[in-house]
Amino acid sequence: MHFVAEAPPDLGEVIHEREIPSAIELIAPLVIRLNAILVDRGLIPEADGRTVALCLDEALRNAIVHGNRSEFRKKVLVRVILGSDMWWIAIEDEGAGFDPEAIPDVETEDALWNEGGRGIRLIEHFMDDVRFYRRGSCIVVGRRLS
């Protein structure tokens, strides 16, 4: 897992930027909007929208619920970035980050019975690249340009 304390580097051109307060009701409309941007730009085929939406849903939920503790006044900043061979979405909250060691390996026999801890694993499965900056308060997910 790429997990560092530093801020994310310059990954390319920011083609969309949006800041939302920490309310889970705002996740679904934002995911729809982000998906539409990716499809309109030809960055993902429409058929792939579902898995990308799932990853964005998981990442935004983590940022709002775990990062910002659902405190409405705390913001989540979302940027869609177009790099030379990848597109990225950076999602940054105002929280203190997390301990990467605390993320359970949900695929072990015992952990299969855990009710939580699968969000990041799903993101890792469906995206080509997942990186954490600012001790985990910023997640950057990316896919290769086809």
Added chain:
Amino acid sequence: MQAQSTENVIRFRPVGKVVVASFAKGGFRDERDILKVLEKLAEFIEKRQGVRLLFNMETIEYLSSAGLGALVGLLKKSKRQGGTFKLCSLQPAIRELFDVMKLTKIFDIFGSEEEALASF
């Protein structure tokens, strides 16, 4: 996206010794609705010791880690109550999530309701 009311959305149908739970309406994309329905399933299991429950998921079009976690919770609750909880008719994208997370190791998942009913 407006969450739908979950009143009368879940239907419980006895088939022999098994109760089949399914959605009365189709096309569930908003996970808030799905999670509310899963809470109703939890209440159902809680009140019926040893119930054999089959959850037909054919109309569920979206599930995140929260939904997967809730289903694991239902399976645990069912086992604690001495019951059986099986799944059937998952859409391919939903089935893929179970495969990815290796949840097929703990859940009994069947392609069709008939197949699942025959397994009880």
